[in-house]
Amino acid sequence: MTSPIKGYDYGASSLAQSPLELRDLQLLKQTLLWSEVDEQALKLAGEVLENQTDDVLDLWYGYVGSNTHLLRYFAHNEVPNPDYLAAVRKRFGLWIMDLCNRPYDQDWLDYQYEIALRHHSTKKNLTDGVQAEPMIHFRYIVAFIFPITYTIKGFLAKKGHSIDQVEVMYSAWFKAVTLTALLWCQPYVNTGEF
Amino acid sequence: MTSPIKGYDYGASSLAQSPLELRDLQLLKQTLLWSEVDEQALKLAGEVLENQTDDVLDLWYGYVGSNTHLLRYFAHNEVPNPDYLAAVRKRFGLWIMDLCNRPYDQDWLDYQYEIALRHHSTKKNLTDGVQAEPMIHFRYIVAFIFPITYTIKGFLAKKGHSIDQVEVMYSAWFKAVTLTALLWCQPYVNTGEF
Ligand code: HEM
Numbered sequence: 001m002t003s004p005i006k007g008y009d010y011g012a013s014s015l016a017q018s019p020l021e022l023r024d025l026q027l028l029k030q031t032l033l034w035s036e037v038d039e040q041a042l043k044l045a046g047e048v049l050e051n052q053t054d055d056v057l058d059l060w061y062g063y064v065g066s067n068t069h070l071l072r073y074f075a076h077n078e079v080p081n082p083d084y085l086a087a088v089r090k091r092f093g094l095w096i097m098d099l100c101n102r103p104y105d106q107d108w109l110d111y112q113y114e115i116a117l118r119h120h121s122t123k124k125n126l127t128d129g130v131q132a133e134p135m136i137h138f139r140y141i142v143a144f145i146f147p148i149t150y151t152i153k154g155f156l157a158k159k160g161h162s163i164d165q166v167e168v169m170y171s172a173w174f175k176a177v178t179l180t181a182l183l184w185c186q187p188y189v190n191t192g193e194f
Numbered sequence: 195m196t197s198p199i200k201g202y203d204y205g206a207s208s209l210a211q212s213p214l215e216l217r218d219l220q221l222l223k224q225t226l227l228w229s230e231v232d233e234q235a236l237k238l239a240g241e242v243l244e245n246q247t248d249d250v251l252d253l254w255y256g257y258v259g260s261n262t263h264l265l266r267y268f269a270h271n272e273v274p275n276p277d278y279l280a281a282v283r284k285r286f287g288l289w290i291m292d293l294c295n296r297p298y299d300q301d302w303l304d305y306q307y308e309i310a311l312r313h314h315s316t317k318k319n320l321t322d323g324v325q326a327e328p329m330i331h332f333r334y335i336v337a338f339i340f341p342i343t344y345t346i347k348g349f350l351a352k353k354g355h356s357i358d359q360v361e362v363m364y365s366a367w368f369k370a371v372t373l374t375a376l377l378w379c380q381p382y383v384n385t386g387e388f
């Protein structure tokens with residue numbers, strides 16, 4: 001598969017299959033109180049965020065950049081790698097759109113697993129061929145659910161939707177971020193305990 | 195330590211020490227954009243929730259009870275154990291108050307670790323001396339961040355506080371739930387990766 005963004009391998013046949021099946025995904029969605037309303041709200045969020053992804057990423061990168069304990073994961077011997085940051089940023093922008101627009105099917109599950117491996121020592125740094133911290137520590141993957149959720153609300157409110165519509169988009173986003181973050185934990189978890 | 199609620203061992207000297215130190219906690223709070231405002235908002239949330247914990251627990255238990263894939267963790271051979279459910283419920287009520295009112299110090303960290311072990315196979319079922327599923331699967335611990343956060347908002351709004359005050363309490367609660375849930379993941383994570 002060729003792709004204009006380096007390392008963005010969504011749907012590629014080379015990807016490993018996620019250890020989770022659609023049946024597992026279904027139960028997770030049920031746990032997250034997922035409904036039709038969320039599907040529609042994410043579609044709408046996708047429209048609202050489409051031309052704002054750069055602003056969102058400026059905010060998120062500002063946050064990572066101002067926290068040395070986070071920036072270190074993009075660094076080697078404490079020197080951040082700007083090429084690495086830039087390469088990941090492009091894929092991060094696509095992730096925002098994918099979270100809103102893609103059907104959550106086996107291809108989606110498989111790419112979540114690939115992203116999981118890219119945060120974990122299994123595949124970190126390989127996609128961009130860089131030398132950097134060998135793994136992102138687990139604790140911050142789950143912790144990020146808060147900032148990645150909370151900071152989106154302002155952007156969801158920027159296109160003139162009602163307070164209620166913004167709230168519905170916001171909680172669908174919260175569910176979707178929680179779901180992806182937990183899927184990304186998979187490689188970190190003891191065998192049989194996920 | 196004697197305690198009126200069976201198995202509630204907050205501060206007990208018999209508890210194992212958390213593998214995390216206050217320095218780790220500090221960095222996690224920073225990642226969660228934690229501030230003085232959150233401390234105050236949690237105190238206020240504690241006042242607001244104090245005489246509503248039974249209603250909150252009715253809602254949460256209703257949710258678990260109507261999802262067989264969750265209720266099974268309170269069950270043996272698919273038969274839920276009402277004594278087990280009732281015993282845990284009492285400690286769950288105290289957790290709501292502790293989350294709002296306790297200082298997040300080493301004692302707090304140590305009890306989070308104890309609760310982690312009680313969800314994990316290490317100590318599940320021991321506190322109440324029951325036969326039930328040997329472990330809660332990891333995926334649902336993180337997934338619960340959504341329902342445990344989202345459903346609290348209605349209760350925070352019930353005591354006549356302004357919309358802004360409710361929002362501030364709600365995001366402090368979101369941070370606190372994310373923090374505890376990630377601490378509870380500790381026993382599930384591969385050595386050295388937490
Ligand atoms: C909810 C939590 C997180 C989200 C939504 C997120 C999002 C993303 C996305 C979309 C990518 C690109 C995936 C791809 O290759 O297509 C990525 C990669 C990356 N993220 Fe995260 N991330 C999260 C947690 C973290 C944390 C806590 C850190 C630590 C600072 C971090 C640092 C990185 C790094 C260094 C890469 C590049 C990995 C590689 O070498 O391929 N991420 N992240």
Ligand code: HEM
Pocket residue numbers: 201202203258264265267268282285286287289309312313317318319320321322330334335336338339342371375
């Ligand atoms: C954010 C996620 C969660 C929160 C806030 C939470 C809260 C609690 C609390 C406060 C306790 C009592 C702790 C004590 O002994 O003092 C507890 C125990 C328990 N929880 Fe959770 N819980 C979470 C996830 C789950 C999940 C996903 C399940 C699955 C249905 C579950 C089922 C249980 C069970 C069975 C116990 C009793 C464990 C034992 O045998 O001691 N919990 N939980």
